[in-house]
Amino acid sequence: METLYVIAAILGLTLISFAMGRQRAVARSEGQPRALHSLPNYHGHFVALWCAVPALILLVIWVPLEPMLAMSAALDYFQAHIADPAHMESVRQSKLALLLSLEPNATTIDLSALRADQYNLLQTEIRNMAAGTASTGHAAFMQEVADYYQGYRDTSFLLMVAACVAVAGAGAGVAWRWIAPEMRARNRVEQAVTAFMILCSTVAILTTLGIVLSLLFEAIRFFAQIPLTEFLFGLHWSPQTAIRADQVGSTGSFGAVPLFAGTLLISFIAMCVAVPIGLLSAIYMAEYAHSKVRAVVKPLLEILAGIPTVVYGFFAALTVAPFFRDVGESIGLDVSSESALAAGMVMGIMIIPFVSSLSDDVITAVPQSMREGSYGLGATKSETVRRVILPAALPGIVGGILLAVSRAIGETMIVVMAAGLGSNLTANPLEAVTTVTVQIVTLLVGDQEFDSPKTLAAFALGLVLFIMTLCLNIIALHVVRKYREQYD
Amino acid sequence: MTESTAPTDPRSPSGPSSGSTASAKEKMQASLARRYAAEKRFQAYGIGAIILALAMLVTLFVTIIGSGYTAFVQYTVRLDVTLYPQDIDPQGTRDPEVLARADYQGAINDAMYSLFPDASGRSARRDVRALVSPGANFVIRDMVLDDPTLVGQRISVYVPLATEFDQILKGNIDPAVTMRTIREASTGIPWSLPPGERLISENQGRYLQQLVRQGEVEGSFNRWFFTNGDSRQPELAGIWGAAVGSFFTLLVTLALSFPIGVAAAVYLEEFAPKNRWTDVIEVNINNLAAVPSIVFGLLGLAVFLQFFGMPRSAPVVGGLVLTLMTLPTIIIASRAALKSVPPSIREAALGVGASKLQTIFHHVLPLAMPGMLTGTIIGMAQALGETAPLLMIGMVAFVVDIPATPMDPSTVLPVQIFLWSDSPERGFTERTSAAIMCLLGFLILMNAAAVLLRKRFERKW
Amino acid sequence: MKDEQHSESAQEHAYPETTAGKPTVEDNAKVSARGANVYYGEKQAIKNVSLDVGAHEVTAFIGPSGCGKSTFLRALNRMNDTIDICRVTGDFRLDGEDIYDRKVDVVQLRARVGMVFQKPNPFPKSIFENVAYGPRIHGLVAHKSELDEIVHTSLERAGLLGEVKDRLDTPGTGLSGGQQQRLCIARAIAVSPEVILMDEPCSALDPIATAKIEELIDELRENYTIVIVTHSMQQAARVSQRTAFFHLGNLVEMGDTETIFTNPEHKLTQGYITGRFG
Known part of the structure; x- marks a missing residue:
């Protein structure tokens, strides 16, 4: 929160330096605006940039670094003074003794000997006490450490404010002195803006890099505990490992084949719904429908694409799944209330507009001359569509369907709400199956410990998901682009 | 209606044997009925597909409204x-x-x-x-x-x-x-x-x-539904907390993704040289647009929460994740908008001595802005309806208090829907549907705004 | 395509008397080019052209389509910089200063060498804003009243003021084609350039509008140096004092317009002006 005030202060200084830079440019032009290389405003922007950018860079480095430094100083303080018997006694009396599993007769605490979670706990305790939000029952000595921590941070904050203001002022001052009629302020400002734009255009690359690195990093940690072959080819999935090491329980097994099978089953059902309906309606819209009909029906179908997936999930769980169960009951079939059929069908509904709009693009891209050639031979419309247009449009349609498959595989909310949680290796659409995305959500929602294979498994699944969809996307985009080029 | 006409003109078949011509004609006529039937069937499939799709849309709306209006x-x-x-x-x-x-x-x-x-x-x-x-x-x-x-x-x-x-x-x-x-x-x-x-x-x-x-x-x-935060009691549970959370999240998303998206689009469209590096960026953006949203959630969890130690459940982190997710949409739409501005405008400005940036900021951007805004609104609508990545960064917490700043723990409308849909009480089912109606209402408003913007500023060059 | 090019370059050597490489010197040169080459990627669009453009004269560039005359024109205010694959070599000078020097700010150059394009391209803004844009970005005015004055005199000089003075705030795109082109001329002269380059300014206009623009060009000659690229030989004959004839990237011949049209040195020129090819 306080950082916001610092930012506000820097921005205030920036405004002032803008005005001063502009004013100096006007003054130095001596009443002859044409003598200036750049408009006075550019001189203002130039000084303002020199004021704000270095100061903000400093701030961005300082803000995340400062709590870390403060914490390490506080821990040093803790280590240096804990050997004092009075301090030791006060810690022993507090709940901290239990948390750090302190021996009753210990005379000191060696921080480097603590387990990672205890170390984190200690840090959290210091932080909470410094913020005044800690619960009761803490040691007086800990309060001392917390005060030290807070004092360090307060000083550091004042230092930061001073440093930022100094840097801002110095930057602005230097730039201000550079102002001269012949200075190319506009070019420099434009260089800065261009640099900013280049930076922005790399965000997309950084995002991909971030995805790949974070998934890989966590997945590699997972595969250090669970062999890759077991994960990829194992037939049994039950990730419920013990929360704590000393707890007795199943060790968990991480064979992901049932998840892959479940994902494919549900995606297959979805495509069985989406492809015929989407493709046929696209053909009808492109080749038969009156333009007035198209003007009404097309936006209506696009509504389906705009509905959030959580709504589909609710629809599946509330209406479709019970409906299938009841129908199944009435004809003597045992349909699970979380059947793959219900989830897949609703997912198919969601994907219909996706398939239909992609197919529509592809079909309308087929040159009119091909249709005319066919009509000229006396072919009916449907014959033209089936014998001429569809074969010509096939690569594009296949590309569109691949994109739709990738969509289905990555879809999360519908399956989280309507598909099962338990792994089940089956091809029966009436039974409950679970999917990759469902497992990622179940493993990561709620309290987590970042080192357990259970949490890391989610990242391994995420990596598989990412690679699968990436391959589909690259192939599909390539096919579609090749198709477009053919008729351009 | 149909273009197919059997060749009945007696002059046209000038084949060598008139006998075989007659039989070809007969054959053709015999098959005509079958062909027209196939034509009708094919059309019926098309109409059937559309009716089926629309019926599903209607069923969905009827179900939601029917169970939620109370x-x-x-x-x-x-x-x-x-x-x-x-x-x-x-x-x-x-x-x-x-x-x-x-x-x-x-x-x-x-x-x-x-x-x-x-x-x-x-x-x-x-x-x-x-x-x-x-x-x-x-x-x-x-x-x-x-x-x-x-x-x-x-x-x-x-x-x-x-x-x-x-x-x-x-x-x-x-x-x-x-x-x-x-x-x-x-x-x-x-x-x-x-x-x-x-x-x-x-x-x-x-x-x-x-x-x-x-x-x-x-x-x-039921004013409580619109003014309360979440609650364990269905009759006390309201959407205001989630709505405020959604607002903060979208605010952060908009504040980041719009400037970054526009700047990136301007660079790629107007400045970037055509080389391998820009090809990589281009392919990368197109692929990113098709990456499952939950993967962005994993990224947010690993990078923002684990690595940078940002707070869980905070709209600010949700906004960051959704920014990365909507950025490709905005960049793609903005580039299309920039492309549609004719080069003659750029030449005109350059011709009177405007610099490249002046040309873009004074002339090209204002003309491309409606298209960019349309793309941004559509991106924001996606972000508003997005659930899965937010589950990953802990925005599923049970939050009673109305968040006061983007740093406070909070949830968002779609996640609130997800949470309530999990509760079996009839009172929550009803509220889930009602919250969905509100969410859809917002989405329809946003999309209508995008359509209006497009219609209003559509320019023919 | 490739083959054609090769045969043409062979042809080039077959006409040693073309002025290629040799400057067509002028005493009061405002703009001069020496050994100019322009390439689009692999393709050479201008081959070793040297010429001078006289101050306060109208110089016309003529030649068949694709002969490089527009390309050469755009090289004079570095509009070619906006095309990635375009490369310019040779020596271009404006009042003796090298315009391709690294130190030259292309923006200032274009303020001195204005341009009017083939298709009228007013900004989709009001008539006033169209003309006022240049003076604003170049910081030529300090007060609104000065700006008003510049806009009015520019429109006046472009012969448009009478037609639009009551509707300066209406969009420039609402004017007729001829008016739009005169608006573009007003926009160009509002930054008081020294040279105005016109790239087939009348090709999109009807005969009456064309006549008006031609009249205007003749008047503008007093204050500005004008280079006009035109497809129409009649137009070149009507408005210009000197004419340069380009063919396939070569400057075939340059001289007084009268001489070029009545007594061309080169048979290619003669062939072109008598309409035997084009």
Whole structure:
């Protein structure tokens, strides 16, 4: 929160330096605006940039670094003074003794000997006490450490404010002195803006890099505990490992084949719904429908694409799944209330507009001359569509369907709400199956410990998901682009 | 309608043998009926597909509206509550803090007992008390905080009924079912209560009927649904907390993704040289647009929460994740908008000596802006409906308080829907549907704005 | 395509008397080019052209389509910089200063060498804003009244003021084609350039509008140096004092317009102006 005030202060200084830079440019032009290389405003922007950018860079480095430094100083303080018997006694009396599993007769605490979670706990305790939000029952000595921590941070904050203001002022001052009629302020400002734009255009690359690195990093940690072959080819999935090491329980097994099978089953059902309906309606819209009909029906179908997936999930769980169960009951079939059929069908509904709009693009891209050639031979419309247009449009349609498959595989909310949680290796659409995305959500929602294979498994699944969809996307985009080029 | 005409012109077949021509003609005519039938069938498939898709759309809307419209009404009971100063504010300071912490439940209970004088005994009294929602306490507290002079007075106030009775009056629960299960339970017959329904006693059923007969119960607009945060009690749960969370999240998303997206699009479209590096960026952006949203959630979890140590459940982190997710959409739309500005405009500006950046900022961007804004609104609509990545960064917490800043723990509308949909109570089902209606309302507004913008500023060059 | 090019370059050597490489010197040169080459990627669009453009004269560039005359024109105010694959070599000078020098700010150059394009391209803004844009970005004015004055005199000089003075705030795109082109001329002269380059300014206009623009060009000659690229030989004859004839990237011949049209040195020129090819 306080950082916001610092930012506000820097921005205030920036405004002032803008005005001063502009004013100096006007003054130095001596009443002859044409003598200036750049408009006075550019001189203002130039000084303002020199004021704000270095100061903000400093701030961005300082803000995340400062709590870390403060914490390490506080821990040093803790280590240096804990050997004092009075301090030791006060810690022993507090709940901290239990948390750090302190021996009753210990005379000191060696921080480097603590387990990672205890170390984190200690840090959290210091932080909470410094913020005044800690619960009761803490040691007086800990309060001392917390005060030290807070004092360090307060000083550091004042230092930061001073440093930022100094840097801002110095930057602005230097730039201000550079102002001269012949200075190319506009070019420099434009260089800065261009640099900013280049930076922005790399965000997309950084995002991909971030995805790949974070998934890989966590997945590699997972595969250090669970062999890759077991994960990829194992037939049994039950990730419920013990929360704590000393707890007795199943060790968990991480064979992901049932998840892959479940994902494919549900995606297959979805495509069985989406492809015929989407493709046929696209053909009808492109080749038969009156333009007035198209003007009404097309936006209506696009509504389906705009509905959030959580709504589909609710629809599946509330209406479709019970409906299938009841129908199944009435004809003597045992349909699970979380059947793959219900989830897949609703997912198919969601994907219909996706398939239909992609197919529509592809079909309308087929040159009119091909249709005319066919009509000229006396072919009916449907014959033209089936014998001429569809074969010509096939690569594009296949590309569109691949994109739709990738969509289905990555879809999360519908399956989280309507598909099962338990792994089940089956091809029966009436039974409950679970999917990759469902497992990622179940493993990561709620309290987590970042080192357990259970949490890391989610990242391994995420990596598989990412690679699968990436391959589909690259192939599909390539096919579609090749198709477009053919008729351009 | 159809372009297919059998060649009936006698001059056209000039084949060598007129006999075979005649048979070809016959064959053709014989097949015509079949071909036209196939044509009709094919058309019917198309119409059928469209009708099927639209039927699903209608079913979805009917289901949601049908199960949700009742949430906009809340049944309340009129109580005459006497606010004794000695219970509420014994010191007589009328300090808002004291009034806020005071217990009004006693006064409400007394008012309830007075409605049913014949209900004596602990279980009967408990049944009576359970008729009103625990939220009645807050209703009266808020009234007193608004007007402290009410302390010491007898006020007539409508307080919400507990959810079971609310649902019975709305016709969503059949009271006979729950009461029958009680009878079955008492007679030892195996019984099962529909999931999510609480037992109501026969006494309570009678009390409710009595209240309705006396005209003390009234269904009115459910303002709590729009002003409250989440709650474990369906009748107290509202969407305001989630709506504010969504607002903060979208605000962060918009503030980041619009400038970054536009700047990136301008660079790629106007400045970037055509080389391998820009090809990589281009392919990368197209692929990123098709990456499953949950993967962005994993990225947010690993990078923002784990690596940078940002707070869980905060809209600011949600906004960051959604920024990365919507950025490709905005960049792609913005590039298309920039492409549609004719080069002659750029030449004109360059010709009078504008620099490249001046050309872009003074002429090209303003002309491309409607297209960019349309793309941004569509991206924001996607972000508003997005759930999965936010689950990953802990925005699924049960949050009662309305978030005051983007740093406070919060949830968002779609996640609120997800949370409520998990609760089996009929009162929550109703609210889930109502929240969906609100969410869809926002989305329709946003998309309508995008369409209007496109129509209004569409320019033919 | 490739083959054609090769045969043409062979042809080039077959006409040693073309002025290729040799400057057509002028005493009061405002703009001069020496050994100019322009390439689009692999393709050479201008081959070793040297010429001078005289101050306060109208110089016309003529030649068949694709002969490089527009390309050469755009090289004079570095509009070719906006095309990625375009490369310019040779020596270009404006009042003796090298315009391709690294130190030259292309923005200032374009303020001195204005340009009017083939298709009228007013900004989709009001007439006033169209003309006022240049003076604003170049910081030529300090007050609104000065700006008003510049806009009015520019429109006046472009012969448009009478037609639009009551509707300066209406969009420039609402004018007729001829008016739009005169608006573009007004926009160009509002930054008081020294040279105005016109790239087939009348090719999108009807004969009456064309006549008006030609009249205007003749008047503007007093204050500005004008280079006009035109497809129409009649137009070149009507408005210009000197004419340069380009063919396939070569400057075939340059001289007084009268001489070029009545007594061309080169048979290619003669062939072109008599309409035997084009």
